[in-house]
Amino acid sequence: MTVRVRFAPSPTGYLHIGGARTALYNWMFARKHGGQFILRIEDTDQKRAVKGAVQALMDALRWLGLDWDEGPGVGGPYGPYIQSERAELYRQWAGWLLDHDHAYKCYCTADELKARRAAQKAARSDQGYDRRCRYLTPEERAARERDGLPYTIRFKAPIEGVTVIHDVIRGEITVPNSQIADAVLLKSDGLPTYHLANVVDDHFMGITHILRADEWINSAPLHINLYAAFGWENPVYAHLPLVLNPSGRGKLSKRAQAFDDHGHQVLVKVEEFRDAGYLPQAVNNFLANVGWSFGDDREKFPIEEAIPRFRLEDINPAPTRLPYDKLDWLNGQWIQDMEPLELAQALKPFLDRQGHEVGAEALLAVAPSLRVRLKKLTDADDFLRFLWDDEGNTGVITAERLAHNKLPSDAALRSLQAARDFIATVQPFDLDTLAAGLTTIGEAHTTNGKAGPFLGVLRLAVTRQDVSPPVFESIVALGRERALGRLDSAIALWHK
RNA sequence: GCCCUCAUCGUCUAGGGGACCAGGACGUAGCCCUUUCAAGGCUAAGACCGGGGUUCGAAUCCCCGUGAGGGCACCA
Numbered sequence: 045m046t047v048r049v050r051f052a053p054s055p056t057g058y059l060h061i062g063g064a065r066t067a068l069y070n071w072m073f074a075r076k077h078g079g080q081f082i083l084r085i086e087d088t089d090q091k092r093a094v095k096g097a098v099q100a101l102m103d104a105l106r107w108l109g110l111d112w113d114e115g116p117g118v119g120g121p122y123g124p125y126i127q128s129e130r131a132e133l134y135r136q137w138a139g140w141l142l143d144h145d146h147a148y149k150c151y152c153t154a155d156e157l158k159a160r161r162a163a164q165k166a167a168r169s170d171q172g173y174d175r176r177c178r179y180l181t182p183e184e185r186a187a188r189e190r191d192g193l194p195y196t197i198r199f200k201a202p203i204e205g206v207t208v209i210h211d212v213i214r215g216e217i218t219v220p221n222s223q224i225a226d227a228v229l230l231k232s233d234g235l236p237t238y239h240l241a242n243v244v245d246d247h248f249m250g251i252t253h254i255l256r257a258d259e260w261i262n263s264a265p266l267h268i269n270l271y272a273a274f275g276w277e278n279p280v281y282a283h284l285p286l287v288l289n290p291s292g293r294g295k296l297s298k299r300a301q302a303f304d305d306h307g308h309q310v311l312v313k314v315e316e317f318r319d320a321g322y323l324p325q326a327v328n329n330f331l332a333n334v335g336w337s338f339g340d341d342r343e344k345f346p347i348e349e350a351i352p353r354f355r356l357e358d359i360n361p362a363p364t365r366l367p368y369d370k371l372d373w374l375n376g377q378w379i380q381d382m383e384p385l386e387l388a389q390a391l392k393p394f395l396d397r398q399g400h401e402v403g404a405e406a407l408l409a410v411a412p413s414l415r416v417r418l419k420k421l422t423d424a425d426d427f428l429r430f431l432w433d434d435e436g437n438t439g440v441i442t443a444e445r446l447a448h449n450k451l452p453s454d455a456a457l458r459s460l461q462a463a464r465d466f467i468a469t470v471q472p473f474d475l476d477t478l479a480a481g482l483t484t485i486g487e488a489h490t491t492n493g494k495a496g497p498f499l500g501v502l503r504l505a506v507t508r509q510d511v512s513p514p515v516f517e518s519i520v521a522l523g524r525e526r527a528l529g530r531l532d533s534a535i536a537l538w539h540k
Numbered sequence: 541g542c543c544c545u546c547a548u549c550g551u552c553u554a555g556g557g558g559a560c561c562a563g564g565a566c567g568u569a570g571c572c573c574u575u576u577c578a579a580g581g582c583u584a585a586g587a588c589c590g591g592g593g594u595u596c597g598a599a600u601c602c603c604c605g606u607g608a609g610g611g612c613a614c615c616a
């Protein structure tokens with residue numbers, strides 16, 4: 045039997061990082077077993093549907109590289125993959141349940157239910173629906189039908205005994221059936237609830253394994269009994285550990301914004317990670333390390349290498365926070381492994397977005413040294429400011445600041461003039477030639493015979509930044525003319 | 541209130557009865573390297589929630605506490 049798993053988000057906004065983790069684990073599991081990964085949209089609650097959300101979900105999944113074999117955009121033999129387009133099927137099977145005495149019509153109104161729930165809450169108990177419509181006499185039922193009252197269809201859940209969930213990650217979980225609610229299966233608007241839709245779809249779509257978050261454990265007994273009522277075989281269950289807020293309190297939510305220990309807001313939507321300059325490979329790598337580990341003490345790995353080692357049994361059941369610090373480190377590692385050209389190309393859209401014009405050659409010149417410096421693609425902004433900001437910081441540079449204890453003011457001036465003359469004429473104007481010539485100039489002007497102090501002064505003069513890429517690369521990126529301009533204005537500071 | 545889940549350094553984790561005075565990673569601190577910032581190398585501090593069992597032996601198994609989390613919708 046081939047493995048078939050699904051990721052079934054509801055289109056209420058964007059892809060949540062916790063959802064991405066669930067999707068990733070499903071995807072890895074499918075790929076490992078040569079099975080299918082299915083995307084299904086659970087939009088049976090029209091009140092919560094958000095326009096454009098399906099597209100956003102797909103974009104985020106694609107950005108992460110989690111390709112689905114069946115689902116919106118790609119089709120498949122078990123479609124449609126959007127639940128609102130399958131309404132008739134759910135109605136049909138709810139009817140079947142009714143006919144076979146596994147369900148009943150409930151005429152309680154939403155308001156009545158709400159009031160009873162409030163009363164339960166006031167009594168500091170919360171048992172859920174009291175099953176009153178389950179025990180309506182035939183006469184009472186007939187009367188309500190005659191009145192044409194709207195109704196929902198509820199599951200006739202078992203009351204006695206226990207239900208056992210066989211969870212691959214947690215082992216056997218036994219739940220008293222008294223805990224299983226007579227859940228609403230079909231709402232009064234004729235659409236199914238999650239419970240019905242998910243069971244019907246999973247069955248007809250041939251889903252073999254359900255990997256979903258821990259928060260679903262409590263409804264698993266209901267689902268198991270629904271499968272039993274239908275006479276269908278249950279899939280294998282694996283409940284993934286919950287992703288918590290950075291504080292460790294509560295699950296990470298995209299609605300309530302999350303903050304870390306320093307009070308900084310934390311990223312939650314996948315698109316936020318993308319916009320913040322994280323690489324999809326790094327995000328996958330990061331997610332794979334949360335609740336699962338590669339083994340061999342290896343933290344950084346391409347997801348493709350994780351696939352053959354991935355086993356549900358190895359997933360750590362404990363709820364977890366996301367180690368955002370580690371994501372920064374991992375992302376830096378991934379950036380470090382990029383080819384300079386690749387990095388330059390990745391950087392371009394980020395610079396464009398900020399309206400910074402940087403030539404391809406300049407970017408390429410500086411890419412090798414940027415590789416080991418960036419944690420996020422957005423960090424490039426600070427390092428490269430000197431490339432687009434000709435006037436910026438001019439004011440903060442003075443002749444005094446351009447001196448150094450190993451390179452006093454007059455020597456600093458002379459060294460910069462020498463550098464100017466050298467840069468004006470050097471051929472070829474490339475990294476190695478510049479490095480050799482400027483190092484010699486530096487050694488000749490400092491009191492300790494080392495180029496270091498001079499290079500610091502040169503950096504300040506040319507980039508007007510205390511922190512910049514290495515100075516030779518910076519000069520190459522700037523180009524001969526602009527570098528000379530910077531030196532000229534630095535030298536002019538001595539004549540003020 | 542009822543039910544369910546979980547519990548190893550600050551954080552993410554390895555650990556499946558002796559190989560553990562508990563390993564790795566991030567973060568933190570120090571040193572080295574060094575043209576800034578990084579990266580890299582080395583070093584350091586840092587954990588088995590508590591109590592009972594079982595066993596010759598427990599981080600590992602069982603029980604009870606405690607703590608944290610989840611669920612108890614005509615939301616998923």
